[in-house]
Amino acid sequence: MTTSAPIRLRVFSLNCWGIRYLSKNCIERFVLIGDLLNQEQLDIALLQEVWCEKDFLFLKKKLGSVYPYSHYFKSGFIGSGLAVFSRHRIHDAFLYRYSLNGYPYMAQHGDWFGGKAVGKVLLNISGLTVHVFVTHLHAEYCREKDSYLPHRVVQAWELQQFIRHTSAGADVVILGGDLNMHPDDLGTRLLRNYTGLLDSFSEAAKFDGCEEGFTHISENPFTHTDGLVPFGGGVRIDYILFKGSGEVDVSCESLSTTKGPVPGQPFPYSDHEALTAEFLFTPTKKGNGCSEREFGCVSDKLPELINTVNEARTEVKVGLHCSERMRHTAARTGIMGLVLLVLELAIAAVPLFALGAEQPFPKASFYLLGALCFAVLLSTLMLYIFYSIEVKALQGTEDQMRLALSSLHERIKESPKVLSSDHLQNPLDSKDSVHL
Amino acid sequence: MTTSAPIRLRVFSLNCWGIRYLSKNCIERFVLIGDLLNQEQLDIALLQEVWCEKDFLFLKKKLGSVYPYSHYFKSGFIGSGLAVFSRHRIHDAFLYRYSLNGYPYMAQHGDWFGGKAVGKVLLNISGLTVHVFVTHLHAEYCREKDSYLPHRVVQAWELQQFIRHTSAGADVVILGGDLNMHPDDLGTRLLRNYTGLLDSFSEAAKFDGCEEGFTHISENPFTHTDGLVPFGGGVRIDYILFKGSGEVDVSCESLSTTKGPVPGQPFPYSDHEALTAEFLFTPTKKGNGCSEREFGCVSDKLPELINTVNEARTEVKVGLHCSERMRHTAARTGIMGLVLLVLELAIAAVPLFALGAEQPFPKASFYLLGALCFAVLLSTLMLYIFYSIEVKALQGTEDQMRLALSSLHERIKESPKVLSSDHLQNPLDSKDSVHL
Numbered sequence: 001m002t003t004s005a006p007i008r009l010r011v012f013s014l015n016c017w018g019i020r021y022l023s024k025n026c027i028e029r030f031v032l033i034g035d036l037l038n039q040e041q042l043d044i045a046l047l048q049e050v051w052c053e054k055d056f057l058f059l060k061k062k063l064g065s066v067y068p069y070s071h072y073f074k075s076g077f078i079g080s081g082l083a084v085f086s087r088h089r090i091h092d093a094f095l096y097r098y099s100l101n102g103y104p105y106m107a108q109h110g111d112w113f114g115g116k117a118v119g120k121v122l123l124n125i126s127g128l129t130v131h132v133f134v135t136h137l138h139a140e141y142c143r144e145k146d147s148y149l150p151h152r153v154v155q156a157w158e159l160q161q162f163i164r165h166t167s168a169g170a171d172v173v174i175l176g177g178d179l180n181m182h183p184d185d186l187g188t189r190l191l192r193n194y195t196g197l198l199d200s201f202s203e204a205a206k207f208d209g210c211e212e213g214f215t216h217i218s219e220n221p222f223t224h225t226d227g228l229v230p231f232g233g234g235v236r237i238d239y240i241l242f243k244g245s246g247e248v249d250v251s252c253e254s255l256s257t258t259k260g261p262v263p264g265q266p267f268p269y270s271d272h273e274a275l276t277a278e279f280l281f282t283p284t285k286k287g288n289g290c291s292e293r294e295f296g297c298v299s300d301k302l303p304e305l306i307n308t309v310n311e312a313r314t315e316v317k318v319g320l321h322c323s324e325r326m327r328h329t330a331a332r333t334g335i336m337g338l339v340l341l342v343l344e345l346a347i348a349a350v351p352l353f354a355l356g357a358e359q360p361f362p363k364a365s366f367y368l369l370g371a372l373c374f375a376v377l378l379s380t381l382m383l384y385i386f387y388s389i390e391v392k393a394l395q396g397t398e399d400q401m402r403l404a405l406s407s408l409h410e411r412i413k414e415s416p417k418v419l420s421s422d423h424l425q426n427p428l429d430s431k432d433s434v435h436l
Numbered sequence: 437m438t439t440s441a442p443i444r445l446r447v448f449s450l451n452c453w454g455i456r457y458l459s460k461n462c463i464e465r466f467v468l469i470g471d472l473l474n475q476e477q478l479d480i481a482l483l484q485e486v487w488c489e490k491d492f493l494f495l496k497k498k499l500g501s502v503y504p505y506s507h508y509f510k511s512g513f514i515g516s517g518l519a520v521f522s523r524h525r526i527h528d529a530f531l532y533r534y535s536l537n538g539y540p541y542m543a544q545h546g547d548w549f550g551g552k553a554v555g556k557v558l559l560n561i562s563g564l565t566v567h568v569f570v571t572h573l574h575a576e577y578c579r580e581k582d583s584y585l586p587h588r589v590v591q592a593w594e595l596q597q598f599i600r601h602t603s604a605g606a607d608v609v610i611l612g613g614d615l616n617m618h619p620d621d622l623g624t625r626l627l628r629n630y631t632g633l634l635d636s637f638s639e640a641a642k643f644d645g646c647e648e649g650f651t652h653i654s655e656n657p658f659t660h661t662d663g664l665v666p667f668g669g670g671v672r673i674d675y676i677l678f679k680g681s682g683e684v685d686v687s688c689e690s691l692s693t694t695k696g697p698v699p700g701q702p703f704p705y706s707d708h709e710a711l712t713a714e715f716l717f718t719p720t721k722k723g724n725g726c727s728e729r730e731f732g733c734v735s736d737k738l739p740e741l742i743n744t745v746n747e748a749r750t751e752v753k754v755g756l757h758c759s760e761r762m763r764h765t766a767a768r769t770g771i772m773g774l775v776l777l778v779l780e781l782a783i784a785a786v787p788l789f790a791l792g793a794e795q796p797f798p799k800a801s802f803y804l805l806g807a808l809c810f811a812v813l814l815s816t817l818m819l820y821i822f823y824s825i826e827v828k829a830l831q832g833t834e835d836q837m838r839l840a841l842s843s844l845h846e847r848i849k850e851s852p853k854v855l856s857s858d859h860l861q862n863p864l865d866s867k868d869s870v871h872l
Contacts, residue, residue: 021761070478071839074832075535077824091843093836094597097535099511104821113821115828161530167557168605215823374732385549388513392551400529403507407527 007126007281009254012037013176013240014274015136017222018081020052024222025267030055032262033269034062037085040276041066044123045085046134046176049270051114057084073134076101076115080132082177084121096162099393100151102138104386110150111138118159118177119164124222128281131170135159137187143167143227150319152180153312154397156187160194161400171248172281173197175241178215178272182330183236190312193305197241200277201254209257219260222271240277246284249410253278259436302412305396313401320394327387334380341373380435443717444689445564448473448481449612449676450710451572454517456488458532459660459865461703468698469705470498475519476712477502479560481521482570482612485706492519499760510716512537512551518613519569520557526612529556532598535829536587540822541716547574547584554613556602556644564684564717567606571595571613573623579663586755588616589748591831592623596630597836605686608717609633612678614651614708619672625746629741633677636688638714645693646670651709655696658707677715682720689714696788738848749837756830763823770816 016033017023037045037059045067063070067085071093074080080097084090096118102111118135137155146152156179165347175197183199191197201213212219212361214234218225228234234413244250259402310392322324348366452469453459473481473495478722481503492508492715502657503521507529510516516533520526532554555572556763565791574584574593582588603609611633616623619635627633637649646653652660664670674840691711784802 031642072835074828074835076828077821079828089843090839091846093839094601094838095832096532099533115825125555161718164529165530166604168602170604216655232689271793279788361802364803367800367807371807385513389551390511392515396531400531401509403526403529409524410525 004283006283007128009044009125009130009178009281010040010042010085011174011240011277011279012040012042012274013048013134013178013238014045015048015178015238015269015272016050016054016055017272018052020055023271026055029267029269030058031062032265034059036262036269036274037063038066041087042276043087043125044132044174046133047083047085048136049081050083051078051081052105053079059083059085071119071121073117073119075117077113078110078115080117081118081136082117082119084119084132084134085400086121086123086132088123088125088130090121091124094120095167096120096158098137098151098155098158098179100154100390101280102148102151103287109139109141116155118162120162125281128171128283130172130174133163133166133173133175133177135175135179137178137180140180147322150315150322150394153187153315153319154189154393156181156190156399157312157316157401160191163191163195163197167361171245172279173245174279176239176275178238180237182231186308186315188239188310189308192241193301193308195241195243196301197243198252200242200255200275201236202241202280203242203252204255204277205252207256209255209275210259212236213255213257215275216271217260217273220268220271220273222263222268234405238272238275240275241276242279244281248405249282249284251261251280251282253280266411268405302408302415306408306412309401309405309408309420311403313398316394316398316401320379320391320398323387323390323394327384328390330383330387334377334384337373337376337380341370341377342371344369395412440458441455443564444720445480445561445566445570445715446476446478447560447610447612447676447713447715448476448478448710449484449570449614449674451479451484451614451674451706451708452486452491452561453706453708454488455689455764456491459707461639462491465703466494467498468701471703472497472698472710474502475525478712479523480568480610482568483519483521483638484570484572484614485517486519487514487517489515495519495521496763500635507555507557509553509555510823511553514546514551515627516551516553517556517572518555520555520570522557522559522568523559524559524566526557527560528604530556532556532586532594532596532719534591536826538584538587538589544573545577561717564719565605566608567603569599569609569611569613571615572719573614573616574622576616583758586751586758586830589623589751590753590829592617592626593752593833593837595656596627597704601631607681608686608715609679609681612675612711614674615651615674616840618667622744622747622751623668624675626742629737631677631679632737633679635686635688636676636678636691636711637672639678639688640713641688642690643692645691645711646709648672649691649693651693651711653696653709653860654706656704656707656709657697658704669801670674674708674711675712678713678715680717685718685720687716687718687798689716708866738844740849742844742848745841745844749834749841752830752834752837755811756834758829759823759826763820763827764791764832766816766819766823770813770820773809773812774818775805777813780805780809848851 018026018030020026031291060070063085067087067434069086069088071084071090073082073095075097077096098116099242101116102109104112116136116138118133121132138152140146163173163175179188213236215236215238216223217234218228242250255277257275258269261268454462455460496506496670499521503523505526507520507526509518509531511531511533532534534552537552538545540548552572552574554569557568559566559568574588576582599611614626649672651672651674653670654664677684678825691713694705777851
């Protein structure tokens with residue numbers, strides 16, 4: 001099915017910061033993004049934070065002649081913000097919603113309302129099956145005290161699971177998006193080590209862009225620079241990752257980022273920099289008509305992977321502990337509300353039984369206190385349900401991680417050459433290593 | 437990698453009806469189910485409605501010597517209820533939560549709290565990669581006026597997507613579970629036609645069980661028989677589906693169901709009958725080391741598939757229309773609550789400006805009305821958010837269905853022999869065929 005000539009593919013990724021009425025110069029920037037995409041004549045553009053469907057439809061119209069195929073992934077209250085524009089026919093689309101994604105009561109952070117997810121589109125380029133993934137993980141608001149870390153680790157876990165499980169039939173896998181994680185962060189390592197995806201920044205033969213590949217820089221006028229100072233003025237949190245298969249060798253010819261302001265304009269495309277990667281697909285000589293079936297990492301990377309999964313499991317356990325504590329607090333507060341309500345009703349009921357006794361409550365206070373108790377009861381009930389769902393999701397992830405570790409240990413036993421690795425943790429040791 | 441000798445595999449599926457304190461004889465029945473599984477010495481047991489983790493742990497302990505491997509899928513508030521017991525090592529587990537699953541305020545139906553999902557476990561049996569799926573879809577409470585039909589259709593759509601996308605590398609695919617759909621229902625057809633999964637009831641060389649393969653029968657003492665009368669005393673809503681690959685031919689040697697009461701006991705295992713299927717895997721002569729890569733249906737079934745997807749899309753549109761109407765009602769009620777609150781505050785504020793004017797409100801009524809308005813506002817806000825999420829999920833599914841239809845039409849163009857099919861609907865026609 002595959003052609004024998006090498007194929008070039010240019011992939012674009014940008015977090016568009018498209019919050020209507022809140023993001024600065026939102027409409028103008030979408031015009032500029034559209035111009036850029038039309039001018040660049042890419043193969044695939046992966047956009048994040050296209051929160052408003054109107055903006056997607058605007059781009060769809062503007063880009064129609066160059067990118068006849070597109071897909072907008074809908075999820076959550078606002079949407080997933082994920083959009084794909086492609087010059088190649090999109091044969092299929094599939095969305096996986098992350099099981100954890102912040103808290104609805106943290107409305108100022110808004111992630112919960114966005115319904116973060118990973119979207120997959122299936123392309124057929126010159127006979128090659130190309131699986132393209134686009135995602136946007138939960139934002140990091142405070143690196144020192146990152147209360148969303150367990151959620152992001154669960155998202156990274158689910159992302160790697162989704163990619164591994166759905167791309168067994170792929171000749172080429174490409175993932176673009178805003179991972180909200182630095183290159184050496186736990187989640188990034190988990191994703192790269194488990195899926196075997198390569199980072200186009202490290203692999204590119206040629207790079208042109210911001211220092212160290214930063215995609216979120218302090219020079220950007222839309223950026224809060226304070227958070228970026230400890231990192232030398234920028235962080236790399238947007239990625240284009242890729243891998244080939246037994247059928248196709250994939251190499252990254254070049255990677256470039258935008259560098260702040262758009263030429264001739266007072267502002268940049270977004271608060272993130274855009275990435276453009278150019279890939280070369282070279283069909284292998286083997287050409288046996290089937291890609292590698294063993295998805296996942298190669299055996300000499302197993303010890304590293306096992307350690308990463310152990311580390312992730314610890315983080316999930318920490319999250320689980322917090323979540324259980326929050327659920328407990330919600331339950332306790334709810335019970336207090338209930339006791340107070342019962343007490344109030346009991347006191348109010350006294351005059352009914354003891355005739356002649358005066359109503360001890362002024363009516364206004366009675367109703368106010370009753371309403372308060374009821375509000376406490378209702379809100380703690382909802383919080384209890386919410387935290388229980390969180391606990392279940394974290395427990396589920398931890399179970400899956402334990403299963404994965406036991407399976408990875410089994411695999412390592414079968415390939416004794418890597419057994420020498422001393423720094424390998426046993427899953428049972430790690431089980432006891434977190435005392436919370 | 438594969439062996440050349442045929443392999444036998446026995447698969448079991450049962451909806452256990454394990455609602456502690458609500459289901460009758462729950463604990464006793466789990467003892468009986470455990471006894472049955474130990475006695476039958478199956479390869480894989482797929483259980484649904486194991487709602488309480490304690491019951492899973494009880495079974496895990498009881499079955500440990502025969503089924504050393506197990507996995508319990510956690511999701512939602514209560515759990516997904518899905519459990520797998522296996523004699524073969526489980527190498528990996530992955531869970532997909534359905535995006536729609538009833539309503540939280542329909543607490544008497546409880547589906548929303550269960551976090552319905554499809555679980556996947558990966559087995560390696562004598563060198564063959566066997567992907568085993570277990571699921572439980574939203575219940576049908578009233579067939580004539582089934583308000584959950586769009587949710588179940590979305591679930592069936594996501595189920596077929598999940599199976600198609602994650603099983604490209606499988607030699608054998610097996611799905612067991614309670615689909616809550618009759619054999620010819622839209623969702624069942626969608627699932628079977630799109631994935632190419634075969635029904636073990638139709639395919640089995642030998643069948644021993646309830647009439648017509650019923651798994652929910654009126655003779656069952658736990659069943660509400662009224663609903664089953666129009667269907668001749670039973671329905672078939674539990675299934676074991678399967679398919680092979682280019683690597684392995686799979687045939688169903690036999691299928692059996694339990695037939696009501698457990699011998700020597702006054703009650704049956706559950707309110708559903710259990711299914712046991714025996715498969716024979718015969719490695720094909722081809723043995724080229726790779727399974728078929730083209731997942732999904734074969735081209736001569738395309739017209740039927742296109743019609744099924746069109747039908748499903750219509751159902752999703754009907755659901756979308758209802759959901760948008762509910763959201764609209766929530767918004768309108770919320771605005772009325774807000775107006776009433778503002779009005780009340782305005783009237784109460786009159787004495788502040790017009791000195792000497794008397795407070796028009798008795799204090800108690802004032803607080804009561806205020807609390808009522810506030811409660812209306814809050815609950816309609818939550819309903820608005822909930823319905824918006826539902827609308828987004830339905831819109832997203834409809835978009836995916838449209839994309840799939842256009843891709844299927846493209847495929848049909850490439851295989852002109854099936855073009856003669858007159859009963860084929862064009863996706864654009866179907867777009868206009870629903871005027872809501």
